[in-house]
Amino acid sequence: MAAVTTSTERSLNKLAIVGVLIVTVIFLAPIYWIASTAFKPRNLATTIPPTVMFQPEISPFVKLFTKRSQLRTAPTPEQYAAAPWWERLVFDGGEKVVRSGRGEVQWSGYPSRFMNSLIVAITSTVLAVGMGTFTAYGFSRFKVKGEADLLFFILSTRMLPPVVVAIPMFLMYRVVGLNDTHWGLIILYTAFNLSFSVWLMKGFMDEIPKEYEEAALVDGYTRMEAFFKIVLPEAATGIAATAVFCFITAWNEYAFALIMTNRRAQTAPPFIPSQVGSGLPDWTVIAAGTFLFLLPVAIFTFLLRNHLLRGMSFGAIRK
């Protein structure tokens, strides 16, 4: 942009600032709304008009993690006094925490889904980024016959609609017993992220000067040693950025998880919407589950902010 000199330019700039602020508020409002609902008392979640100011509480998170049942009668003062602080929050909402015969608190379905999401996303990320880094180095440094075609083939696997891949995979998994297992999802997410990881890592590898390794080879390193001791440390930032992208993709994935899992290995994305079900859902609990699920992604987005352009364009646009 030309230097801001004229008064029209200056007032245009002010207008742009106002415009950007308005757009930012509109874009963040939905996220703010779901986050704030996670801290509301149930009776304020679905009021008309919507409640903006309220005393935040954490009872939705207690409800998110526990199984509860309706209280028929109000708890006696003794029961109330004997209950831990978090259970009192549930009593206040007219419910009690379900316990087993031995008095153990019964967990809701949420923590196990959250753990499944972590296991599947982390394992598939490690595999996809690991293989992708090697392959990217191979494409970056050596002549490969039909390189463009191979890279197109690799990328095209990423573009396949999940439902298209899921039909045969479901049938094959049924034969080998991988339906509703962590490994079933890990394999699918690894395949899905591998192509992305190759493309993105190739961009990062291309940026590392070849002279570094050549100098090391002259010094008597083998190619392998040069790769592990020279190239990998240089590529660390790229590897980290690629890993975060792969993690987010696997963490967010819905269609494969919906089709391939139903209970044991189910991840959070198909589970959270299934809570709505029929009748009147408790939106504070759903919001609490959503909030916890979105939080890691929001944090990662900030860490990734300088690599977002590159990642979203498969490494094509670097700036």
Added chain:
Amino acid sequence: MATAVMTTLDPNSRSAARGMSDLTIRNLFIIPTIVFLIVFNIFPLLYSLGYSFTDFRASSPAPANFVGLQNYRELLNDPFIWSNFAITAKYVIVSVVGQVIVGFGVALLLNRDIPLKGLLTTLLLLPMMLSMAVVGLFWKLLYDPSFGIINYTLGLASFEWLSNPDMALYAVAITDIWMWSPFVMLLSLAGLSAVPKHLYEAAAIDRAGSFYTFFRITLPLVAPILMIAIIFRTMEAFKTFDLAYILTSQPTTEVISIRLYKMAFQEWQTGRSCALAYIVLIMILAITNIYVKYLNKVKER
């Protein structure tokens, strides 16, 4: 494919006296990935190609009977499938056009001296990083006719967004526009910041109007990157499943992926759904091809 990799030797490769040769290392690094993708993507697709010529139903123990091209013939003559494609096309057009207008518009606003530009840009990019399924879920709360904040803010008393067959597809598209305009914005910003400043200075000296400057300088130079955004979003919108599936169950929002999902996993018409999957697959590969051409074009600059 894998054999092609193995048989070509780089004539200039340094053959180290010790350790593995470059050729071995190259094959070791590349072939596992290719094999993995063939085993878990290409092989399943061949498997389903076979089933697409049968009347197989995964829900019944009856063996698959070969029916030739019958599935394809019936699908292509089925007006309901065509209406699913028409819904998908409408959805793609509405949501991609919306994303380009909003995304490019916001990028033009941001491409100035804005305080806290970096922070605001990152905040604006947040929606596209979230899970589509979970976004769909919480937009249900926002769209609620009685207590949703959208109706409240717009002053629409109990307007039905999702249970109104005429409105539901637009509601899904609006959510998609909210989620993915940031993507178009991100790419547009990259394109805008790459426009050489001296072009604007020259235009200012020539007293060119802002209209002229925009259409003759800004737009042509941003166009290739904008094209990438448009093709990529078109492809993604064409594949859309999560958002529409979670937000509504209207027949008017049954995009092709949802039809495919229902055919395969609710009606258990496995053979037929494999055939439909192939029809969709060919369309996707065609768009991917165009997309990669553009990616390489921009890369070469």
